[in-house]
Amino acid sequence: MSIRRLGLGALLLAALHLIPIMAAAAGPPHKAEVDTRLLIGEVAQIGGGSTEAWAGLDVRLGSGWHTYWRSAGDAGAPPDFDWSGSRNVADVTIEWPAPRRFTEQDIDTFGYDEHVLFPLRVRLQDKTAPAHLALKAVLFVCSVICTQQEAQLAADIPASTRQPNDQAQIDAWRHLVPRETSPGLSITALRLDRQAKPQLLLDVQASPLLVAPDVFIDGHDAISGGRVRVNRRSDGGLRFTVPVLGLDQAGPIDRLRVTLVDGDRSIEATLPVSAADTAPATAPATAMPHAAAASIWTILGIALLGGFILNFMPCVFPVLSLKLVSLVDHAPDRSASPRSAFLATAAGIIASFVTLAVVLSAMKAAGAQVGWGLQFQQPVFLVAMIIV
Template identity: 30%
Template sequence: MRLVALSPDDQGRIRAALQIEPKPGWVTYWREPGDSGIPPQITLAADSGTTLDKISYPVPKPIAIGPIQEIGYDEPVTLPLDLKVAGDAKPAKLDLTAFIGLCKDICIPFQASFSLPLSSAAQSEPEEVAVLDATAATLPKPPSPDFSVESHSLSADGKKLSLKMTLPEAAGDAPQIYVTGPSGYVFFKRMNDKRDGRDFQTDIMIGRLPKTYDIKGKRWDILAIDGDRAIETTLAFD
């Protein structure tokens, strides 16, 4: 693994990224890994003077290992990190620990600690800037008029999420869809797919949710992949 970071900008924001390079035949994981696997975890040192606002994830792929369905990456991937200075003083270095899972025939947890200087000169390092800019281009985009979720509804028994979508192409296979609910839950098994030109309908099987879980007022995330395009948005249950 490798950590890339620029020094804080005038608003105290730090552009950073974690580069992960699985060896051939090995995989690492998306934020919700599917039936098994270990999602990436970033822990900042207590005295780092920074906070982690968000880990972003490039578009993953489905990975089948026998009957086990996983979600992740089987080639090098770079995860953008949105960091922010916690106080008024800009930190001189970035101290953090990254914990990931790497799997082939078995899964191996892997942890690495980083201490990266945050000099003002780092803002002008062309290699780091190029890595961060290239990584941003691999992320899912927001919905657009030609690719969006038009409606969603959860069945009364909480077992089925019905979706209506607009897709960017008038023909093709059904899109890949991943819905992330409560932490540790991802739903992608579907039934009743129907594609009519750019209109698409499907039912996502929810299975079970945490006991006493109340969907009212919650927000779930959805990632949809159609051909070479991907969008990510939020489903509100008000």
């Protein structure tokens, strides 16, 4: 009877885990509000007989949601664009409007909230023929939770430039893309200081004065800029000191891009980086396979240690002690061997987690916004767990 009650309790807990997950997947608080569309602008002749067109990926986000810049920062991921389904398109260049910094519990990320339009410079293969622009965009958006949104978009680019287009909207966002020059804003000195910790030193002249400046650093997926410190120089300019995070993990790189943003004003500069600036103490190339194998064994050892420690948690250890007591009190002459019960317990644990994985995978494949741990953000689930 006690085994049956334990089984029913396990089923109840599994149900309590799944019900709020399904509610989270369908409920408005956790559904990402993302609307994307492709805008088509003008078609123009450029030097060398080539033809280019302007387009824009327009992204509108619900209140409280944000997406990421080309460098996401401490978390998140930049957008991913796939143009492979396009026709009569030689290449597409993405322009990135100036980002803003989002800070949550000492975690800094860089991106956009509410509305952003990415200007797209489209170079055509045949200037006399229309083109078809097809985009598979993967956007990572965050609010209380983070989700991955995939959009399949397509638009036709006409051969004629006289048709109505969305160039005015595209141009408005192009003005927010940082350039190497900006009226009233200039970078007078830029260098990388590699003493105790890598930091970027940036001297700036601004007229009118900067109001709420911020500096962003990118050039490698592992690199980002920390929070800026600003000091006034004797010549009236400003000295920005920015920690460079992840430089030692990036390996050899050629340059860093530095973006200064102050409201609607922005400017971008490129800093060449020598091998001495980024050379951490690394093993030679011939030793990498052995190092990779050693790291895998390290990961497996830490995972095993974590599982061992888990057995001493208050939610697990009492259950183990009860099982051991029942094993000690086992009388072979009066009851069956406990081996089958232990095997059934192990099989039940594995089957429960496989079932959870299958259900979650099926829900994500169907387009639901779901992830493990969302149930702990649901008051109904927490109340049910307290009752249990």
